Amino acid sequence: MAGSPRRSPVFEGTQPSPTLSFNHWVETQNAQPPSPDLFSDSAVDEEFWTSHQPNPAETDTLPVPQTPPIQYRPALTPLDLSNVWHSKRRQLFSPEPSQTDDNKLWTFVYRGTPPRFDRTTRANCLYVDHGDHFHFVFECCPQNKNRTIQRLIDSGNLDRRQTMSIMATVQPVINWNNFAAYLVRAAQTPIICVGKKLQHLRDDLYMVPRERRDCATLLRDERGARQKMANITRKRRLDLLRNLVETYDARSFNELNLALTYDERDDIYGEYGPQWKETAEHCIQNYTMKILLEQQTSRFEDHIRTNSHNRDCQHPRDTLDGEHWLDLLLHVNRINKQEFLTNITKIMNREIDRKNAFVIEGPTTTGKTLFVKLIAESYIYGTVQRSGDHSQFFLMNLLNKALALMEEPRITQLTVNDFKELLGGNAFDIHVKHQKDERLTRFPVLITTNNDLTYYVLGEDDKAIKERCFYYKFFVSMRPMLQSEEERSEERGED
Numbered sequence: 001m002a003g004s005p006r007r008s009p010v011f012e013g014t015q016p017s018p019t020l021s022f023n024h025w026v027e028t029q030n031a032q033p034p035s036p037d038l039f040s041d042s043a044v045d046e047e048f049w050t051s052h053q054p055n056p057a058e059t060d061t062l063p064v065p066q067t068p069p070i071q072y073r074p075a076l077t078p079l080d081l082s083n084v085w086h087s088k089r090r091q092l093f094s095p096e097p098s099q100t101d102d103n104k105l106w107t108f109v110y111r112g113t114p115p116r117f118d119r120t121t122r123a124n125c126l127y128v129d130h131g132d133h134f135h136f137v138f139e140c141c142p143q144n145k146n147r148t149i150q151r152l153i154d155s156g157n158l159d160r161r162q163t164m165s166i167m168a169t170v171q172p173v174i175n176w177n178n179f180a181a182y183l184v185r186a187a188q189t190p191i192i193c194v195g196k197k198l199q200h201l202r203d204d205l206y207m208v209p210r211e212r213r214d215c216a217t218l219l220r221d222e223r224g225a226r227q228k229m230a231n232i233t234r235k236r237r238l239d240l241l242r243n244l245v246e247t248y249d250a251r252s253f254n255e256l257n258l259a260l261t262y263d264e265r266d267d268i269y270g271e272y273g274p275q276w277k278e279t280a281e282h283c284i285q286n287y288t289m290k291i292l293l294e295q296q297t298s299r300f301e302d303h304i305r306t307n308s309h310n311r312d313c314q315h316p317r318d319t320l321d322g323e324h325w326l327d328l329l330l331h332v333n334r335i336n337k338q339e340f341l342t343n344i345t346k347i348m349n350r351e352i353d354r355k356n357a358f359v360i361e362g363p364t365t366t367g368k369t370l371f372v373k374l375i376a377e378s379y380i381y382g383t384v385q386r387s388g389d390h391s392q393f394f395l396m397n398l399l400n401k402a403l404a405l406m407e408e409p410r411i412t413q414l415t416v417n418d419f420k421e422l423l424g425g426n427a428f429d430i431h432v433k434h435q436k437d438e439r440l441t442r443f444p445v446l447i448t449t450n451n452d453l454t455y456y457v458l459g460e461d462d463k464a465i466k467e468r469c470f471y472y473k474f475f476v477s478m479r480p481m482l483q484s485e486e487e488r489s490e491e492r493g494e495d
Contacts, residue, residue, distance in 0.1 A: 124195030362474030
């Protein structure tokens, strides 16, 4: 019609919907022949089937999808891709990867008015009344924990003033069986289940007897049962090595290793493995500290009677020879026996203030070293290096000892102050190699020397050192007397 406005070929003057027009155009312009029904009679019409198929040899016959005319295209509106971009960004840079099956059981304590859930609520939880508080159990992923709690507070009409308290008590349920026993043991009302998601947990709670666990011993009994066998095995192994250490009276690992038999080494290695040395050193240290404490707290006269020196020599059946030798030793050196034994007893018992050393001076073969070693062998003792002025750690070996034994100590102007403190019985700090300084407490000091003890110090220091000692001198050699004593013993043996 001339002069009339251009009408739409489809909807008679109404501007067609872009979507409907586009679909209509696709159906009419790019239509393909329908697939033949293989079970119909027309399926055998080979001419119909082949006439509608494109021939690859002829390029012009290939169907090419055509672009719809402009009037049938959808309106070009700017696309908002912000949501798509943020979604991809969250997937790539999310601090916690999204997991669909990451739900866990959580619990919190609520102290407030009783919960009131509506029948139409979509919440899923269960709660138990424990008298002064309620235990809530719910399931969600860690990312939605706070949001789920807020929904439970809203749907259960919980006291909002308890929100901070609820958030402070939220924790995951690690062992549901133990926690279920705790809930049932202290429950005062039936378990309330809201929703159907946790009904299987409510059924578990009904199967738990109330007498199964006590709240105070919830995990202690289980841990005790689990560790009982481990403790028994550990104690049995420790007793084995401790008995060996006490049997061989080992004061160091080398002593124990030399004393063990071939079979004992194999048994220990099979029981402990390569770590047996660490356990052995612990047992030796513990055994040594036990003996050290006994020696430090017992008196000298009582300790001597216990025959503690039997590690190197056995106690003789007849002590008359020993008494005769001691009387002869003191007689030939013109020393009062009563005074000599009284003074050494005072030193060993630490009875005199600022006097803590017993010194014997004399040439070789006079019996001074034999005498002090007979006493020192009854104790855990330490020695001091002769060249003490060449090292600042020369007193380190006296730590954790009950007695100090010094042979030919070299007291110089560099070490005289340390020796004043040591011989005076004062506690002072000493240097320890590769460790911090440690406090050296009082213990008796026995000294033997061939020359004057204060040969290398000045006059004032000489006087101060000797005031801190009981000083005796041996002059007569004891070798002829020892030989005569041996001959007498042989004669008595022949008789």
